[in-house]
Amino acid sequence: MTSHDVVIVGGGHNGLVAAAYLARAGQRVLVLERGTSPGGAAVSYPAFDGVDVRLSRYSYLVSLLPEQIIDDLGLTVRLRRRRISSYTPVRRGDTATGLLVDNEDAERTAASFQRVTGSTRDFAAWQELAELTGRVAQRVFPTLTEPLPSREQLREAVGDDEAWRVVFEQPLGHTLQERFSDDTVRGVLATDGLIGTFADLNDTGLVQNRCWLYHVIGGGTGDWDVPVGGMGAVTGALVEAARSAGAQIRTEAEVVAIDPDGEVRYRHDDAEHVAHAGWVLANVAPSVLDDLIGEASVPPEGAQLKVNMVLRRLPKLADPEVDPRDAFSGTLHVNEDMAQLQAAFEATAQGRIPELPPCEIYCHSLTDDSILGPEERRAGMQTLTLFGLHMPARLFAADHEAAKAEALRATLRSLDSVLGEPIEGCLHTDAAGRPCLEAKTPLDLHAELGMPGGHIFHGDLQWPYAHGEHEPGSWGVATKYPRVLLCGAGSTRGGGVSGIGGHNAAMAVLAQSAGGQRAS
Ligand SMILES: Cc1cc2nc3c(=O)[nH]c(=O)nc-3n(C[C@H](O)[C@H](O)[C@H](O)COP(=O)(O)OP(=O)(O)OC[C@H]3O[C@@H](n4cnc5c(N)ncnc54)[C@H](O)[C@@H]3O)c2cc1C
Numbered sequence: 001m002t003s004h005d006v007v008i009v010g011g012g013h014n015g016l017v018a019a020a021y022l023a024r025a026g027q028r029v030l031v032l033e034r035g036t037s038p039g040g041a042a043v044s045y046p047a048f049d050g051v052d053v054r055l056s057r058y059s060y061l062v063s064l065l066p067e068q069i070i071d072d073l074g075l076t077v078r079l080r081r082r083r084i085s086s087y088t089p090v091r092r093g094d095t096a097t098g099l100l101v102d103n104e105d106a107e108r109t110a111a112s113f114q115r116v117t118g119s120t121r122d123f124a125a126w127q128e129l130a131e132l133t134g135r136v137a138q139r140v141f142p143t144l145t146e147p148l149p150s151r152e153q154l155r156e157a158v159g160d161d162e163a164w165r166v167v168f169e170q171p172l173g174h175t176l177q178e179r180f181s182d183d184t185v186r187g188v189l190a191t192d193g194l195i196g197t198f199a200d201l202n203d204t205g206l207v208q209n210r211c212w213l214y215h216v217i218g219g220g221t222g223d224w225d226v227p228v229g230g231m232g233a234v235t236g237a238l239v240e241a242a243r244s245a246g247a248q249i250r251t252e253a254e255v256v257a258i259d260p261d262g263e264v265r266y267r268h269d270d271a272e273h274v275a276h277a278g279w280v281l282a283n284v285a286p287s288v289l290d291d292l293i294g295e296a297s298v299p300p301e302g303a304q305l306k307v308n309m310v311l312r313r314l315p316k317l318a319d320p321e322v323d324p325r326d327a328f329s330g331t332l333h334v335n336e337d338m339a340q341l342q343a344a345f346e347a348t349a350q351g352r353i354p355e356l357p358p359c360e361i362y363c364h365s366l367t368d369d370s371i372l373g374p375e376e377r378r379a380g381m382q383t384l385t386l387f388g389l390h391m392p393a394r395l396f397a398a399d400h401e402a403a404k405a406e407a408l409r410a411t412l413r414s415l416d417s418v419l420g421e422p423i424e425g426c427l428h429t430d431a432a433g434r435p436c437l438e439a440k441t442p443l444d445l446h447a448e449l450g451m452p453g454g455h456i457f458h459g460d461l462q463w464p465y466a467h468g469e470h471e472p473g474s475w476g477v478a479t480k481y482p483r484v485l486l487c488g489a490g491s492t493r494g495g496g497v498s499g500i501g502g503h504n505a506a507m508a509v510l511a512q513s514a515g516g517q518r519a520s
Helices: 013-025 068-073 106-117 120-143 150-157 161-169 172-179 181-195 207-216 233-246 286-293 323-327 338-349 372-379 400-416 442-449 500-513
Strands: 002-007 028-030 083-091 093-100 246-249 253-258 263-268 272-281 305-311 330-333 358-364 380-390 437-442 485-488
Touching: 002 013, 002 253, 013 028, 013 150, 013 500, 028 272, 083 181, 083 323, 093 106, 093 181, 093 253, 106 120, 106 181, 120 150, 120 161, 120 172, 120 207, 120 338, 120 500, 161 207, 172 181, 172 207, 172 338, 181 330, 181 338, 253 272, 253 286, 272 286, 272 500, 286 485, 305 400, 323 358, 323 437, 338 380, 358 400, 380 400, 400 437, 437 442, 485 500
Parallel strands: 002 028, 002 272, 028 246, 083 330, 272 485
Antiparallel strands: 083 093, 253 263, 263 272, 305 380, 305 437, 330 358, 358 380
16 A cells, blocks of 8 residues: 555556646656556557557647647657648549648649639638637637636637637538538538547537637647657657656556545556555546446547558559649548538448548658658658548447458548559558558557547547536536546546646646645
């Protein structure tokens, strides 16, 4: 039996952020992580036997990690901006073409809109919406690491009635219908509302708007950057910050029960241990916390297929005009017109895998080849990360392996539909001659990461203002037990690789320890 000021259940990146802040403030911190290494969904991994490539196995791009956390903790995290935001292959009549969005060349982007949509009207509307979300980003992002504002306070901070209506009140689908005439353009924007979020774009519950919000405000700009060295480099910096501040991180330590009075039971080295804590911070999802406390839990449902690949070379695209290096360095959208997204939602909600599932793909190694070993770099190999939308856990419930094989087949077919050659011919092979290709369903995430239902945000994303049991001025991390706080993606502003859930839980503990404002 050991005694600590704070025990953190789960060593995901948020748990590590909390550990670093608290240890630096002089608290005695123990992190208990059930996996063999910390990081949760923010890790790099050499997934293919005999292939020296450290893929960001789950999460891959960074937007929501505030500079403030990087500076406060002295993290050596390097992020690289992508010049190409996105490329979306389309067919217009018999011609294969595509919509290219170049962050540094508005004329080139305008010409691409002209080619694909027949005018630059949608480009003007695109720029207008980007300005609107940019204003929201500048006002809202800095509030995420402060105590929660009330809805009215946040609305005042946004200070723009039209922006408030568009982002916080009107279903994203309506906005896209209203402002854009081309369905491909609508779809490219719609995907920001559907990452890890299984929703109809016109849902009046607005879960898709909440997902959209977090995808367009990161860093006050909404840019999604490449972490140099892969996601494992971000976690590595956090481990270093937490350990050097004195936090103890114990891996292969699975928590099996939490007593809300501050007793945490865990298994380590084939024995059961007990850790006493003044505070218990739950980096695990809220429904996992319920299970550990012995309460009834309602697990969320995740809805994506992640596919990792190592290629001998990039494939050609069906559009002979586009350089694959341009197309793959940004986000390449595949069969993600708004109508295709809606149809996929309806099909998979009824348990059917679509003929051409919507997905998006990007090549990390074009922007940062430090994740390749020397031989792989010399041979010109590339990585591909594919994120398939609308693949809910329910599809895989009856026969996981068969449904996974079918989902992967359909997804590769979808990808092939925009390529000039089958992707299979470009895959590198591992030491046993197998293609370097792995897929992760929501059930895999549940089993490997303890993410309930495979939900990548531990549950639906929430508005960044006070609601429910969270009062204005609190940190949005409270549970009904005063000594138990959420410190992960499931806290009010916690989803994605942001560290915000960990930061806010640490601030709640420190505020209470200092006898200051409400704890959580
Ligand atoms: C496939 C995929 C792609 C994604 N892509 C992106 C992206 O590109 N950019 C982005 O910003 N976000 C992305 N996300 C979301 C993001 O990765 C997560 O929301 C975020 O990493 C969650 O971090 P966390 O620290 O809160 O929780 P987790 O990363 O879930 O960490 C929780 C930790 O708790 C541990 N644990 C669970 N149960 C126990 C137990 N009983 N005892 C002890 N330990 C336990 C787990 O092993 C894990 O290490 C993606 C997620 C996935 C899965």
